[in-house]
Amino acid sequence: MSYYKIDSLEQYFKHYNKSIREPRKFWGKIAEENFTWYQQWEKVVDFNMAEADVKWFVDAKVNIVKNAIDRHLARRGNKTAIIFEPNNPDEPALHITYNELHQRVCKMANVLRAQGIAKGDRVCIYLPMIPELAVAVLACARIGAIHSVVFAGFSAAALATRINDSDCKMVVTSDGGFRGNKTIGLKSIVDEALQSCPSVKSVLVAKRTNDEISMHADRDIWLQPLLDEASDNNVAEIMDAEDPLFILYTSGSTGKPKGMVHTTAGYMVYTAYTFKNVFNYEENDIFWCTADIGWITGHSYILYGPLLNGATTVMFEGVPSHPDFSRFWEVIEKHRVTHFYTAPTAIRALAKENIDYIQPYPLKSLKVIGSVGEPINEEAWHWYNDHVGGKRCPLVDTWWQTETGGIMISPLAFITPTKPTYASLPLPGIQPVLMDEKRNEIEGNQVTGSLCIKFPWPAIARTIWGNHQRYKDTYFSTFPGKYFTGDGALRDEVGYYRITGRVDDVVIVSGHNLGTAPIEDAINEHPAVAESAIVGFPHDIKGNALYGYIILKETGESRDRNNLANEINMMISHQIGPIAKLDKIQFVNGLPKTRSGKIMRRILRKIAEGDFSNFGDISTLLNPEIVEEIKDGRI
Numbered sequence: 001m002s003y004y005k006i007d008s009l010e011q012y013f014k015h016y017n018k019s020i021r022e023p024r025k026f027w028g029k030i031a032e033e034n035f036t037w038y039q040q041w042e043k044v045v046d047f048n049m050a051e052a053d054v055k056w057f058v059d060a061k062v063n064i065v066k067n068a069i070d071r072h073l074a075r076r077g078n079k080t081a082i083i084f085e086p087n088n089p090d091e092p093a094l095h096i097t098y099n100e101l102h103q104r105v106c107k108m109a110n111v112l113r114a115q116g117i118a119k120g121d122r123v124c125i126y127l128p129m130i131p132e133l134a135v136a137v138l139a140c141a142r143i144g145a146i147h148s149v150v151f152a153g154f155s156a157a158a159l160a161t162r163i164n165d166s167d168c169k170m171v172v173t174s175d176g177g178f179r180g181n182k183t184i185g186l187k188s189i190v191d192e193a194l195q196s197c198p199s200v201k202s203v204l205v206a207k208r209t210n211d212e213i214s215m216h217a218d219r220d221i222w223l224q225p226l227l228d229e230a231s232d233n234n235v236a237e238i239m240d241a242e243d244p245l246f247i248l249y250t251s252g253s254t255g256k257p258k259g260m261v262h263t264t265a266g267y268m269v270y271t272a273y274t275f276k277n278v279f280n281y282e283e284n285d286i287f288w289c290t291a292d293i294g295w296i297t298g299h300s301y302i303l304y305g306p307l308l309n310g311a312t313t314v315m316f317e318g319v320p321s322h323p324d325f326s327r328f329w330e331v332i333e334k335h336r337v338t339h340f341y342t343a344p345t346a347i348r349a350l351a352k353e354n355i356d357y358i359q360p361y362p363l364k365s366l367k368v369i370g371s372v373g374e375p376i377n378e379e380a381w382h383w384y385n386d387h388v389g390g391k392r393c394p395l396v397d398t399w400w401q402t403e404t405g406g407i408m409i410s411p412l413a414f415i416t417p418t419k420p421t422y423a424s425l426p427l428p429g430i431q432p433v434l435m436d437e438k439r440n441e442i443e444g445n446q447v448t449g450s451l452c453i454k455f456p457w458p459a460i461a462r463t464i465w466g467n468h469q470r471y472k473d474t475y476f477s478t479f480p481g482k483y484f485t486g487d488g489a490l491r492d493e494v495g496y497y498r499i500t501g502r503v504d505d506v507v508i509v510s511g512h513n514l515g516t517a518p519i520e521d522a523i524n525e526h527p528a529v530a531e532s533a534i535v536g537f538p539h540d541i542k543g544n545a546l547y548g549y550i551i552l553k554e555t556g557e558s559r560d561r562n563n564l565a566n567e568i569n570m571m572i573s574h575q576i577g578p579i580a581k582l583d584k585i586q587f588v589n590g591l592p593k594t595r596s597g598k599i600m601r602r603i604l605r606k607i608a609e610g611d612f613s614n615f616g617d618i619s620t621l622l623n624p625e626i627v628e629e630i631k632d633g634r635i
């Protein structure tokens with residue numbers, strides 16, 4: 001019996017139970033039957049949770065790119081691996097076959113080696129969403145260099161911090177990048193960053209915008225001429241199962257960014273397995289994840305997960321609003337996309353626009369739609385389900401984190417009955433538990449608590465680069481022996497999980513624990529509201545009171561603000577209780593968001609508290625200018 005693919009709900013429960021009773025047999029069999037190895041493992045898993053030490057497939061030897069590309073060539077050489085859809089809809093899309101991808105990755109791997117990059121070296125990749133990005137990532141993995149992709153929207157300061165934290169030896173970038181109607185001068189950002197990055201010896205520069213840039217002699221080299229000269233014969237590096245594959249910095253909504261380290265074999269097995277089962281991917285499907293490869297979602301579900309399954313994956317350079325709000329729907333029709341995976345923040349932004357942007361698109365090619373990145377509120381869930389999924393595509397709300405490497409709690413498309421706003425059931429191998437304030441495990445159903453995972457899974461991050469102590473402190477000390485996610489969750493009467501938001505987003509008002517997410521849900525149901533964010537602020541009597549930042553829809557703009565505020569509070573009162581009413585409501589034009597769509601609540605909290613002294617690092621914000629605007633409008 002094979003465990004790689006789950007075909008029914010009954011089988012899910014069977015596999016799940018097996019994975020808990022006999023995790024070694026379960027993962028060992030999956031690893032053995034679905035991947036090619038240079039050498040088998042001595043042990044499937046070895047761990048000490050208290051020390052935050054986890055190893056999977058101990059002593060096995062493998063190369064993830066051999067599995068993601070070479071392994072498919074005999075059967076799928078002429079199949080499209082990557083569809084590249086450019087920012088400008090008039091520029092033709094590229095279809096890169098597995099053969100072509102193999103050739104490009106081998107050439108790039110040879111270029112990297114010729115430039116002195118060897119196994120274990122860190123390479124920072126700062127590229128827009130163009131094929132060179134995928135090729136650079138895979139070429140690093142092929143030769144065992146550790147890739148550290150930095151989202152090409154980060155500032156020079158944020159880039160420099162990340163380069164220096166892991167002492168990258170090389171940066172791969174481009175002259176610039178296109179995003180909507182903007183052109184971003186990436187190379188000049190790199191130039192600025194490198195003024196304070198002594199570890200970087202060379203910079204490879206791809207051409208995208210053809211803008212004039214400055215090239216520093218002895219450091220900067222145009223990439224294309226090197227590729228043209230390079231051989232496409234490349235012998236992949238033999239990697240240990242636990243050799244680091246990549247470093248990825250978490251979005252940094254709190255404190256200094258953490259360089260999460262993922263290793264080779266466990267990450268490979270888990271991303272492949274979860275991709276196959278959560279999305280129920282079949283051979284000729286076209287999978288589109290709209291994330292940027294600069295985020296974990298792009299690593300795991302644009303590149304590794306799909307390619308490990310021999311899938312066709314779409315890489316989109318642009319943004320949902322360019323040239324207009326039909327862009328996503330147009331791309332789905334154009335490439336007959338079957339699987340569409342995006343974030344609630346994008347859904348809400350699109351739902352806010354005129355329905356005429358989506359209505360002309362039948363979207364009949366779609367089979368499965370997915371959500372990731374934050375809790376999806378009820379209204380957005382229904383809009384997505386009705387207008388994009390046509391009420392016929394399963395909507396998989398996938399809960400996971402940079403640290404978890406792959407999807408942890410999610411419906412399996414066509415198998416798990418979905419329930420709005422619920423991530424539903426854990427994947428096989430995942431043992432979620434809810435913990436109370438006294439650090440006890442909460443048994444039974446219809447309960448809420450802090451979400452922990454009590455047994456390691458193959459793709460768990462192994463450490464924070466250069467700081468194992470911080471890794472241990474952050475994830476394994478709050479609830480000793482368990483991995484603490486930082487999220488709160490509710491387990492309903494049938495055992496489905498709903499992620500209620502970061503535990504640090506809980507506000508205690510008059511002794512009541514109030515999660516901000518359900519209050520925001522209630523507010524967002526008001527027809528005039530587009531989006532909202534709630535934080536706590538100190539209150540003499542209640543301990544804390546609630547401050548709401550609210551963005552109105554265009555239709556709400558003309559309404560009287562006092563009336564609106566009253567209506568909103570009545571809705572909260574009705575849905576959650578008078579305890580959750582907002583003491584202050586500020587109508588705003590935007591919320592400070594990180595590029596993965598997370599609201600940077602610490603800033604909103606400071607503004608609500610009237611403390612404008614130090615907002616800390618806001619370089620990771622998509623819209624830093626909104627901070628001043630909100631501050632000026634504080635009530």
Ligand code: 6R9
Pocket residue numbers: 250251295296297371372373374375376397398399400401402403423485486487499500501502596
């Ligand atoms: C994959 C990714 C992780 C945090 C996580 C949680 C939130 C992600 C979610 C979700 C509710 C979902 N989150 N998916 N919350 N439902 N389906 O987003 O990784 O950027 O590290 O963020 O995002 O709070 O802890 P990352």
